Amino acid sequence: MSTDTSYEERLQAFVGREVIARRKGQDAxxxxxxxxxxxxxxxxxxxxxxxxxxxATGRNGVVAPVTMTQAWTMRGLKxxxxxxxxxxxxxxxxxxxxxGYTSVVATDSDFEFHRELEIGDEVDADEVVAAxxxxxxxxxxxxxxxxxxRTYRDQHDRVVAVQNxxxxxxxxxxxxxxxxxxxxxxxxxxxxxxxxxxNQFWFDAAKEHRLVIQxxxxxxxxxxxxxxACPHCQSFDWDxxxxxxxxxxxxxxxxxxxxxxxxxxxxxxxxxxLAEGTRLTTNLVGVEPADVTIGMPVRLEWLDADPDLxxxxxxxxxxxxx
Amino acid sequence: MSAISGTSAIVGxxxxxxxxxxxxxxxxxxxxxxxxxxxxxxxxxxEVNGMVSFTMESSSEIHVARSIGIKEQTFFSRVAHxxxxxxxxxxxxxxxxxxxxxxxxxxxxxxxxxSGQRFGLGQAxxxxxxxxxxxxxxxxxxxxxxxxxxxxAMAAQRxxxxxxxxxxxxxxxxxxxxxxxxxxxxxxxxKRPITIEDHQNSRWxxxxxxxxxxxxxxxxxxxxxxxxxxxxxxxxxxxAWVTGASQGIAxxxxxxxxxxxxxxxxxxxxxxxxDQLWEQSGRRPDDMDAAILYDHFTPFVLTQLEELGFxxxxxxxxxxxxxxxxxxxxxxxxxHGGQLGEAYLHGMNGIAxxxxxxxxxxxxxxxxxxxxxxxxxxxxxxxxxxxxADR
Numbered sequence: 001m002s003t004d005t006s007y008e009e010r011l012q013a014f015v016g017r018e019v020i021a022r023r024k025g026q027d028a029x030x031x032x033x034x035x036x037x038x039x040x041x042x043x044x045x046x047x048x049x050x051x052x053x054x055x056a057t058g059r060n061g062v063v064a065p066v067t068m069t070q071a072w073t074m075r076g077l078k079x080x081x082x083x084x085x086x087x088x089x090x091x092x093x094x095x096x097x098x099x100g101y102t103s104v105v106a107t108d109s110d111f112e113f114h115r116e117l118e119i120g121d122e123v124d125a126d127e128v129v130a131a132x133x134x135x136x137x138x139x140x141x142x143x144x145x146x147x148x149x150r151t152y153r154d155q156h157d158r159v160v161a162v163q164n165x166x167x168x169x170x171x172x173x174x175x176x177x178x179x180x181x182x183x184x185x186x187x188x189x190x191x192x193x194x195x196x197x198x199n200q201f202w203f204d205a206a207k208e209h210r211l212v213i214q215x216x217x218x219x220x221x222x223x224x225x226x227x228x229a230c231p232h233c234q235s236f237d238w239d240x241x242x243x244x245x246x247x248x249x250x251x252x253x254x255x256x257x258x259x260x261x262x263x264x265x266x267x268x269x270x271x272x273x274l275a276e277g278t279r280l281t282t283n284l285v286g287v288e289p290a291d292v293t294i295g296m297p298v299r300l301e302w303l304d305a306d307p308d309l310x311x312x313x314x315x316x317x318x319x320x321x322x
Numbered sequence: 323m324s325a326i327s328g329t330s331a332i333v334g335x336x337x338x339x340x341x342x343x344x345x346x347x348x349x350x351x352x353x354x355x356x357x358x359x360x361x362x363x364x365x366x367x368x369e370v371n372g373m374v375s376f377t378m379e380s381s382s383e384i385h386v387a388r389s390i391g392i393k394e395q396t397f398f399s400r401v402a403h404x405x406x407x408x409x410x411x412x413x414x415x416x417x418x419x420x421x422x423x424x425x426x427x428x429x430x431x432x433x434x435x436x437s438g439q440r441f442g443l444g445q446a447x448x449x450x451x452x453x454x455x456x457x458x459x460x461x462x463x464x465x466x467x468x469x470x471x472x473x474x475a476m477a478a479q480r481x482x483x484x485x486x487x488x489x490x491x492x493x494x495x496x497x498x499x500x501x502x503x504x505x506x507x508x509x510x511x512x513k514r515p516i517t518i519e520d521h522q523n524s525r526w527x528x529x530x531x532x533x534x535x536x537x538x539x540x541x542x543x544x545x546x547x548x549x550x551x552x553x554x555x556x557x558x559x560x561x562a563w564v565t566g567a568s569q570g571i572a573x574x575x576x577x578x579x580x581x582x583x584x585x586x587x588x589x590x591x592x593x594x595x596x597d598q599l600w601e602q603s604g605r606r607p608d609d610m611d612a613a614i615l616y617d618h619f620t621p622f623v624l625t626q627l628e629e630l631g632f633x634x635x636x637x638x639x640x641x642x643x644x645x646x647x648x649x650x651x652x653x654x655x656x657x658h659g660g661q662l663g664e665a666y667l668h669g670m671n672g673i674a675x676x677x678x679x680x681x682x683x684x685x686x687x688x689x690x691x692x693x694x695x696x697x698x699x700x701x702x703x704x705x706x707x708x709x710x711a712d713r
Binding site for chain 2: 191258260262271280
């Protein structure tokens with residue numbers, strides 16, 4: 001981390017400076033480039049290609065998409081290969097390199113559009129440094145955000161668009177991803193349930209935080225895990241009963257090995273007997289393995305494990321609550 | 323005695339070495355074990371006319387047959403539900419022979435279960451589809467309940483709660499198995515017995531199960547040759563007669579997680595198998611001179627002793643403590659070392675040991691063994707056999 005005050009002063013001296021002088025685009029606004037752009041963008045708005053249609057909207061003729069504004073001023077491959085182009089921007093980049101900020105990533109590009117460009121318009125742009133942040137630790141690395149303002153004008157000096165352009169200039173290898181992996185790795189998702197026509201209702205209800213039990217519509221028997229027919233009376237008609245959420249631990253295990261990356265171990269897995277009489281496999285929360293006992297009263301809670309998976313879990317009921 | 327009793331016999335057994343990395347294809351392991359079993363029986367591959375394996379087997383009968391010169395097959399079938407299939411392969415063979423569909427049937431199982439797909443890693447990361455069998459795991463794996471050890475642990479915890487059994491009681495099975503494996507040169511744990519303290523000190527896998535409650539993982543193959551009574555007459559070895567052969571699925575059966583039955587401390591599918599075995603064979607538990615009980619996890623060995631009728635419900639821990647399972651006890655158990663000690667060959671190596679016991683050739687031969695009961699995978703739809711010296 002740079003604590004060199006003179007370096008900081010030299011850097012901040014760029015704020016307010018024009019780093020790229022007004023530079024005219026290589027080509028005037030023309031139909032061919034517009035056509036290629038809108039075809040690539042799958043934009044079939046006729047005002048970009050059909051003068052009649054454009055005039056019908058009150059325009060003078062064909063206009064260029066505003067999102068093309070920057071494209072008119074791009075330097076092209078040849079200039080890019082030739083180098084940075086000198087000037088104050090080269091000085092700023094050299095100073096950033098000196099501070100170790102040799103890597104770059106664009107972070108923001110906010111446009112304010114003032115007018116539409118017509119065929120024959122000529123566009124230029126200049127670029128002024130708006131701000132250089134203090135050093136920050138980011139996921140990518142330690143660096144500084146450099147914000148510049150690019151102003152696009154036409155041949156009549158009218159402002160066409162203003163772009164706030166922000167990049168992060170950072171020291172490679174200093175990001176969090178360079179640290180030991182485990183801390184950074186997002187927890188894996190829990191194993192997915194296989195949803196089919198026989199079990200979908202249960203998982204759909206779970207997403208709404210409703211624990212349902214399948215019930216035979218003819219003989220009233222409850223069943224879980226669910227199935228298409230009643231084993232008692234062979235009826236295929238069924239509805240559901242919403243469980244009270246009260247239950248007791250019927251059995252449980254403390255899983256240690258092999259670990260699955262979605263879970264923290266030791267992991268409490270239980271078969272809970274619901275007050276309604278059916279059992280289900282679940283996790284116990286809010287309790288240490290040593291404190292779990294068979295017969296312990298537990299109560300339903302919902303675990304929104306990830307955006308696609310909600311599961312019922314159970315927490316011991318305290319004596320006070322009982 | 324029923325029609326199936328005494329109509330067929332196991333006359334050949336053959337296996338590969340039991341390892342952790344065979345370095346060979348599962349098909350080759352299958353072929354090696356079948357060739358070895360046929361050689362043991364003194365039967366040429368061209369005489370085989372039936373083949374039976376597990377649905378989980380990766381090498382189907384057509385590939386084994388064309389590889390080793392088995393020519394025409396008039397009977398072939400696969401038995402489902404993992405290790406529960408083991409004795410079922412012999413039951414299918416015996417049924418086919420009894421019905422006259424074939425008279426020389428190969429039963430086999432071969433896999434690289436340690437160096438290839440390891441069952442112990444569980445179902446969590448296996449691809450899901452919407453079949454009823456796969457969709458059932460939706461009730462388990464999202465909560466992290468995805469391995470066989472965990473599934474058995476859930477039942478074991480309730481068993482301990484209801485009957486007062488302890489982890490040490492489960493550990494006795496591991497100690498007995500490893501004691502027997504220690505003297506078996508083919509066992510992975512040859513010369514490596516354990517004490518009950520070793521068991522207690524081994525790390526947790528899924529409480530209440532320690533590491534040493536769990537069977538090993540094995541690469542290898544095991545084959546058996548089942549023939550008709552007529553064909554058994556003039557072969558090299560004394561036939562091990564199939565006097566009982568049965569399968570069982572009980573009410574509300576699920577895959578090792580039948581947690582929704584009124585009680586979960588029993589194995590009613592094994593009771594169903596046992597009732598048939600005693601009826602078919604005309605023999606009773608007291609007639610058994612040894613037992614080869616499926617031991618992927620120790621707790622279900624206790625449950626099996628109860629379901630087979632060797633002791634009352636909840637009394638297995640006392641039955642074991644009384645020393646009945648040692649080689650000089652009244653029911654020597656897993657004399658080859660079981661799947662905890664010899665190898666995890668999905669139960670098929672246990673059937674081979676039962677044959678050796680009838681032949682009098684076990685490395686831990688107890689005494690004269692006239693009748694031995696063998697069981698297959700527990701917690702799943704399962705199967706069992708009674709093998710006998712006499713029809």
